Amino acid sequence: MTAPRLAPRTALVLGLALVLLAFMAGAASGAYPIAPAELLRMLAGGVQDTPAQLVFLNIRLPRLLLGVAAGAGLGVAGALMQGLFRNPLADPGLIGISSGAALAAGVVIVLGTQWFPALPHTLGSWTLMLAAFAGGLGVTLLIYLFAQGPSGTHIGLMLLAGVAVNAVAAAGLGYLNFIATDEQLRNIQFWLLGSLGGARWSAVALVAALVAVACTAALAWARPLNAIALGEAQAALLGVNVERVKRAAVVITALAVGAVTATTGIIGFVGLIAPHWVRLVAGPDHRVVLPGAALLGAALVLAADAVARTVAQPAELPLGVLTAFIGGPMFLLMLRRFRSRV
Amino acid sequence: MTLQCVDARVSAGGRELLHGITATLRPGRFTAILGPNGAGKSTLLSLLSAQRRPDAGQVLLDGQPVQALGAHALALRRAVMPQESAVAFDFTAREVAELGRYPHRKQPTADEAGIVEQALAATDVAALAPRIFNTLSGGEKARVHLARALAQVWAPLPNDTGGAARWLLLDEPTAALDLAHQHQALRLLRGWAHGQGVGVAAVLHDLNLALRYADDALLLAHGEAASHGPVAEVLTAERIARIWGIDCTPVQTGDGVLQYLFN
Numbered sequence: 001m002t003a004p005r006l007a008p009r010t011a012l013v014l015g016l017a018l019v020l021l022a023f024m025a026g027a028a029s030g031a032y033p034i035a036p037a038e039l040l041r042m043l044a045g046g047v048q049d050t051p052a053q054l055v056f057l058n059i060r061l062p063r064l065l066l067g068v069a070a071g072a073g074l075g076v077a078g079a080l081m082q083g084l085f086r087n088p089l090a091d092p093g094l095i096g097i098s099s100g101a102a103l104a105a106g107v108v109i110v111l112g113t114q115w116f117p118a119l120p121h122t123l124g125s126w127t128l129m130l131a132a133f134a135g136g137l138g139v140t141l142l143i144y145l146f147a148q149g150p151s152g153t154h155i156g157l158m159l160l161a162g163v164a165v166n167a168v169a170a171a172g173l174g175y176l177n178f179i180a181t182d183e184q185l186r187n188i189q190f191w192l193l194g195s196l197g198g199a200r201w202s203a204v205a206l207v208a209a210l211v212a213v214a215c216t217a218a219l220a221w222a223r224p225l226n227a228i229a230l231g232e233a234q235a236a237l238l239g240v241n242v243e244r245v246k247r248a249a250v251v252i253t254a255l256a257v258g259a260v261t262a263t264t265g266i267i268g269f270v271g272l273i274a275p276h277w278v279r280l281v282a283g284p285d286h287r288v289v290l291p292g293a294a295l296l297g298a299a300l301v302l303a304a305d306a307v308a309r310t311v312a313q314p315a316e317l318p319l320g321v322l323t324a325f326i327g328g329p330m331f332l333l334m335l336r337r338f339r340s341r342v
Numbered sequence: 343m344t345l346q347c348v349d350a351r352v353s354a355g356g357r358e359l360l361h362g363i364t365a366t367l368r369p370g371r372f373t374a375i376l377g378p379n380g381a382g383k384s385t386l387l388s389l390l391s392a393q394r395r396p397d398a399g400q401v402l403l404d405g406q407p408v409q410a411l412g413a414h415a416l417a418l419r420r421a422v423m424p425q426e427s428a429v430a431f432d433f434t435a436r437e438v439a440e441l442g443r444y445p446h447r448k449q450p451t452a453d454e455a456g457i458v459e460q461a462l463a464a465t466d467v468a469a470l471a472p473r474i475f476n477t478l479s480g481g482e483k484a485r486v487h488l489a490r491a492l493a494q495v496w497a498p499l500p501n502d503t504g505g506a507a508r509w510l511l512l513d514e515p516t517a518a519l520d521l522a523h524q525h526q527a528l529r530l531l532r533g534w535a536h537g538q539g540v541g542v543a544a545v546l547h548d549l550n551l552a553l554r555y556a557d558d559a560l561l562l563a564h565g566e567a568a569s570h571g572p573v574a575e576v577l578t579a580e581r582i583a584r585i586w587g588i589d590c591t592p593v594q595t596g597d598g599v600l601q602y603l604f605n
Contacts (some may be wrong), residue, residue, distance in 0.1 A: 086430035226437075227444050229430040233393060238494070239417030239445040284431035 011282035015295030019068065022302035026064050027056065030309045034060075065208055066199040067305050068298040070264050071274075073211040073256035075297020076218050078271025079278075079290045080249040083225035085155060088279065088334075091272045092257045094162045095250060096139035099169035101261040102192060104135025106176040109187045128191075129203065129262045136258035139165060144250050153246045155232070194265040194320030196305050207259045214256035215294050221248055222286035229284070267320050269327025270297050276334055343369050343404060343507050345390055345541060350399035352385050359385045361565045362399060367558075369507035369541035372532050374552035374573060376545075377562035378586055383545045384425070384513055386562065390543060391422045391511050404506070417445035420509035421494035423487050425517065429475050435486045436462065436471040442493030451497060461493040462486075464530060466523065480518040488515060488527060495540065510534065512544040516551065524548070528555035549577055550601045561585065574600050 006014070028034050032055045034042075042053055077092040085094070093099070108131045143165050147158035177185060224245045227235040232242045257271070278292035301319070304326065308317040345367040352360040360382045367373050367390070375383045388394040389401050392408040401408045408416060421442065429438055440458050443450070451457065462468045465485040470478060475486060495508040510531065516524040532555045534540045543560075546552045552559055552573055559576040561569040563585050569576045579590050579602065590602040 088431065223444065223447060226433075227441055229433060230438070230441060231424075231427055234422075234424060234427055236413060237391060237393065237417065237422045238441065239414035241413065279431060283437075284433055285437065 005283045006281050008282060008285070008288040011278065011288055011292055012295065014281075015278075015292050015299070018299035019295050019302070022299045022306065023064055023068070026067065026302045026306040027060060029306050030060060031314055062199040062201050062204045063196050063305070064302065066196050066204045066263065067302045069204070069208040069211040070196065070260045070267060071270055071296075071298035071301030072215055072294040073207075073260040073297075074267060074271040074301070075274035075293035075295070076211075076215050076290055077253040077257045078273075078297070079275035079286065079293040080218055080221070080225070080253050081271070082275050083228065083286055083289070084246060084249045085159065086229060086231070088276055089272070092253050093166070093268075093271075094159060095253065096143045096162050096165050096169070097136040097254055097257040098261055098266050099166040099173075100139025101132040101136035101258060102266060103139070103169040103172045103176075104131040105191050105262075105265075106173045106188050107131065107135075109191065110176045110180045110184050125198070132262035133258045136261055137254050139169060140250065140254040140258075152243045155246070190318070191265040192320070193318030194267040194323070195308075195316070195318055196264055196301075197316065198263065203263050207263050210259040211256050214252045214259075215291070217248070218252050218290050219287075221245055221252075222290050225249075225286040225290075226284075265320065267301065268324050269331065270300050270323055273327055273330050273334070274300060344402070345509060345543075346400075346402045347386070347389060347396075348400045348402060350386075350389055350396040350401060352382075352389065352394065353397050359565055360389070360396075363389075363562075363565075363567050364399075365560055365567055365570050367541055367543055367560075369509070370535055370539045371557040372535040372542040372544070372555060373558040373560055374546045374556035375543060375560050375562065376547075376549065376552060376577075377568070381562040382565040383562055385565075386560075387422075387511055387513050387543070387545055391420065392416055393422070403509075414445060417494070418499055419495060419506055420511065421491035423484075423491040423510070423512040423515050425513040426480075426483075427487060432474045432476065434471065435467060435473055435475050435478065435482075438475045438486050439467075439471075439489045439493055442490035442496075445494065457496045458489075458493050461489040461496060464492060465489040466526065481520055481523060484515065484518040485523065485527070488512075492534075507539060507541055509541040509543070512542070514545050514547065516546065516548065524551060525554075531555070532557075549582065553577060553601060554599050577602075 027039055028036050034052050034056060038052055042056060074092065081090045081092050081094060082088055105128055108128045112127060143158055143161045144153065146161045147154050149157065177188060180188060224240045227238050227240045228242065228245060236242050274297040275289050275293035277296055278289050282288045282292060304322045305319055308319050308322045311317060347363045347365050349362045349364050350360060351358060351362050363386060375386060377383050389396055392401065395409060403411060436458060439462055442461070443454055443457065459468065462471050465488045467482060467485045467489055470482055470486070475483065478486065491510060495510060498508065499506060515527055519527060528551055531542045531544065535542045556573045558571060559573040560567060561576050568585060569581065579592055582588060582590050582602065589605045591605065593601050593603055595601055
């Protein structure tokens with residue numbers, strides 16, 4: 001079996017084209033549709049102070065940029081985790097970032113007003129974001145430290161510790177659900193389902209900057225991750241400092257997914273599927289998989305969000321519901337292909 | 343210009359696997375590491391490749407402890423062919439062989455791609471280069487890994503001032519190969535030792551292949567070095583009977599090589 005593949009440059013140009021396409025579609029659609037022609041005039045700077053422009057600049061543009069950052073962060077993190085675990089079915093959620101973030105968000109939603117009743121509302125949403133970010137990082141650190149052994153970080157142990165810690169976090173969240181008021185329960189559920197709806201310029205800028213740093217940093221580890229495909233022992237014999245790769249991959253993933261999840265809630269399946277698709281069309285070299293997964297992840301989130309905003313107007317479908325709806329069946333297709341090969 | 347074990351001991355799970363091995367390998371020679379299952383051959387190879395640290399004693403490359411040299415410096419001048427190694431994802435055979443050039447990424451030669459193609463041709467897998475590694479047969483995979491090891495130490499280091507010999511360490515390189523490719527691979531390794539001055543050490547099970555292609559033999563039994571020297575002197579019929587418990591009859595082939603018929 002030979003491998004019909006797109007050249008890396010072609011694949012990345014295609015990915016970029018998909019992002020632009022999804023961006024334009026997302027910019028035009030929504031509760032306040034903007035005609036494509038008007039959109040182009042606006043982007044060219046030809047229209048001033050129309051309602052369309054106000055909607056676009058203050059609501060839609062930050063939301064689109066958050067979508068790009070979220071998708072790119074989840075995609076690149078998925079590629080890092082799959083490379084590190086040497087498994088195309090690995091997901092950033094394995095190392096506890098999402099569950100840690102969810103638990104922390106739950107704590108703030110349910111106990112926040114009780115512990116800090118004087119907190120103003122705007123500061124409250126920052127508290128939620130920071131707590132979720134810290135929760136994701138903290139739980140990942142816990143799992144990483146647990147997996148330390150005499151010969152370095154044990155990847156298999158990290159996976160199993162992740163399963164256990166995720167279960168404990170889920171139990172903690174379950175308890176919070178149990179003691180929550182109806183309104184708090186609704187807030188937790190909403191947070192868990194993921195949404196780009198909370199996009200405000202200040203938060204978007206912060207997340208976009210973190211994700212940009214994460215994506216850039218990830219690219220430096222592309223070749224070592226290729227070597228790790230041979231196994232950790234063989235990679236070490238090629239001169240790869242395997243421990244440093246593990247640490248870098250975990251830190252970059254935790255920062256990117258932590259920042260994204262803190263702002264959007266949980267958006268599933270993007271990190272799992274984006275790198276896999278890139279590998280299908282362009283091969284498994286991480287020099288194309290990492291940037292490709294970032295681009296495809298961004299396109300996927302933008303497209304899903306455009307659908308989420310339009311299909312149930314005037315209501316908005318939760319984004320996480322949609323990505324799971326699309327991602328689940330896609331994942332089954334991936335598994336089918338995997339099954340036919342073994 | 344040596345790769346040495348000095349009284350190296352290794353324990354695992356409360357059992358001592360190697361009880362103080364002392365042996366010196368020299369570049370330009372092909373050393374066969376021989377012995378029954380469980381004698382400690384792969385453990386010794388993992389010491390020589392610095393994959394494992396001895397619990398006592400030392401492993402020295404040109405008189406320096408291998409651990410002190412650093413993974414990158416070692417990778418520039420010694421390649422290891424694993425017994426088996428699964429590759430994650432759908433990398434092609436060429437991409438797997440290309441990974442052998444990983445240590446040289448910061449100081450590539452003028453002909454990086456040429457090295458990989460030549461290495462693939464040397465182990466007779468050039469035609470398989472575009473195929474997905476995981477769909478190859480066991481023997482084909484082994485030859486791609488051999489090509490990767492060759493590519494890793496293909497040329498003397500550009501800034502080599504002399505004295506830094508290259509090393510090839512191989513764990514049962516012929517185990518999965520058909521008859522013709524077994525001979526081809528070992529002829530190739532002997533050629534690298536004699537022609538390029540590379541130090542070659544390979545774990546082998548076929549004593550007749552060792553007698554035909556190796557210069558020296560390091561015979562292990564029960565975690566100790568039972569004998570070390572020119573292969574025909576190490577592999578006497580009496581010693582084979584004692585260590586493997588099999589009687590054999592020496593024969594001289596037409597080209598003057600000692601071989602054994604096993605009774």
